[in-house]
Amino acid sequence: MSRPSATPGSPALTQTPRLTTAIFGLGGHDLQPRHLIAAFKAMQAEQEAPLIYLGSQFFDKTPDPHMAQIQERLRTAYPETELMALETEANPNLLPPEAMRIRFHSVGGYGTIATGKLLTDILAGVLGMHSKAAPKYGSEKSGAPTNYYITLSPDPILVTNAELEDVEVVISPDHKAFIHTNPLKGLAEGGTFILQSSLTPEEVWRDLPRNARQTIRDRKIRFFVVDAFTVAKKHAPIPELETRMMGIAFIGAVAAYVDRVAAGASREQILERVRKQLEKKFGRKGAQIVDSNMAVILDGIGATREVDYDTPAFLEIDDHPAPRPLLTVALSAAMCPSTRAERTSGLFDPAYYEDLMARPFREGTIGEAPGPAGCRPVHACRHGGDQGQGSLPAGGPGVQPGHLHRLHGLRPGLPGRGDPQHGARGPRPDPHGDPRDGCDGGAEGRLAPAGLRHCRADPRVPAPP
Numbered sequence: 001m002s003r004p005s006a007t008p009g010s011p012a013l014t015q016t017p018r019l020t021t022a023i024f025g026l027g028g029h030d031l032q033p034r035h036l037i038a039a040f041k042a043m044q045a046e047q048e049a050p051l052i053y054l055g056s057q058f059f060d061k062t063p064d065p066h067m068a069q070i071q072e073r074l075r076t077a078y079p080e081t082e083l084m085a086l087e088t089e090a091n092p093n094l095l096p097p098e099a100m101r102i103r104f105h106s107v108g109g110y111g112t113i114a115t116g117k118l119l120t121d122i123l124a125g126v127l128g129m130h131s132k133a134a135p136k137y138g139s140e141k142s143g144a145p146t147n148y149y150i151t152l153s154p155d156p157i158l159v160t161n162a163e164l165e166d167v168e169v170v171i172s173p174d175h176k177a178f179i180h181t182n183p184l185k186g187l188a189e190g191g192t193f194i195l196q197s198s199l200t201p202e203e204v205w206r207d208l209p210r211n212a213r214q215t216i217r218d219r220k221i222r223f224f225v226v227d228a229f230t231v232a233k234k235h236a237p238i239p240e241l242e243t244r245m246m247g248i249a250f251i252g253a254v255a256a257y258v259d260r261v262a263a264g265a266s267r268e269q270i271l272e273r274v275r276k277q278l279e280k281k282f283g284r285k286g287a288q289i290v291d292s293n294m295a296v297i298l299d300g301i302g303a304t305r306e307v308d309y310d311t312p313a314f315l316e317i318d319d320h321p322a323p324r325p326l327l328t329v330a331l332s333a334a335m336c337p338s339t340r341a342e343r344t345s346g347l348f349d350p351a352y353y354e355d356l357m358a359r360p361f362r363e364g365t366i367g368e369a370p371g372p373a374g375c376r377p378v379h380a381c382r383h384g385g386d387q388g389q390g391s392l393p394a395g396g397p398g399v400q401p402g403h404l405h406r407l408h409g410l411r412p413g414l415p416g417r418g419d420p421q422h423g424a425r426g427p428r429p430d431p432h433g434d435p436r437d438g439c440d441g442g443a444e445g446r447l448a449p450a451g452l453r454h455c456r457a458d459p460r461v462p463a464p465p
Helices: 033-044 065-077 079-083 112-127 201-207 210-216 229-234 240-255 268-287 287-303 311-317 350-363
Strands: 019-025 051-054 100-107 132-138 144-152 167-172 188-198 222-226 304-306
Touching: 033 051, 033 100, 065 079, 100 112, 100 240, 112 132, 112 144, 112 167, 112 240, 112 268, 188 240, 201 222, 201 311, 229 240, 229 268, 229 287, 240 287, 268 287
Parallel strands: 019 051, 100 167, 167 188, 188 222
Antiparallel strands: 100 144, 132 144, 222 304
């Protein structure tokens, strides 16, 4: 007697389909639409990989000679690694032409999340659009870089809360954002850039990196500066609210100077719509709250100045850049590593650091930078017999059956978070290292593409010098 089918009308499979396992989110790396497209194309390719990593790369296309040798040894010993990281194309625009994307570059403690939420509600109401917003910040909280992403569209927004790499508006309450990131990355041609600064437009332009000035010119970006802190200090009832109220001044700058917000309406009409949204948001708290927020918005509009970088004064700044300060005090030789001494790590090797960190950081591609030398998916160490939450099943490529491994086996290193893209300092000694696997859990451990530590037992790929 045959058993009834659990899915009537659907015939049983005659053979097991080919399966591809994709791993994403390692080290907090984002999953973008281009990664899904690359995964789909990889499954259509003739040489199909059974395991792929989305948002990660293990090989540099333009390595220096030393790194090229290491990468070649890795390819030779583990040829399957070549197929694990996918080549991606540019992100497709999945939104209609009328949509608008905004990205904040701020600092923890500035009230950016509250500002972003309020700006999202105001713009969605003023423009009559659907909205989606999401923050990005680390565990450091106050003082650490933070981001906030806003998407506005006339159609329902089906895109996930991925980081917005391509935007029409960039708002930077962090006046030092160019030191640690590139706020102009992905800003559309003709887009708007609003920067916090108490300096004059000429002084702001002089302080910008040369490549940033060139990017603004090439893309014809509308560049504004606003001293939102001074505006907030004038209106904040208590000193503790000065930094948090500065975000309201930025809302005024966006409402008055972003073309897509005005959409042909007069400034008076836009401000009336903004006031209605404030009444909807704060009306139950009393008219005084609405009036005080509206006063900050109006002063924010008045404090916003456009940087007219095509005038002779700015052109002269480009021709005569500010001289670099002369450093007359030599550093002690004890503070510098010897060029002849053997190093236990490549972290402080100038070429290694340039290849792994500095250049991807400047180019804004550090999220998918190649992993440190020696990354390879081989024998993972046991961790006290406890597989733990978030672990991968045994039997992955190069991992012996029965080995237990975690997604994040290393403690955070400088400057990343213990993942293959950001490098890692040597792991702390692990009392649970299994001697049967040839791993003592000490400084010989290396980081694998899945965040695993490696054992000394595999001699095929030598550790980097």
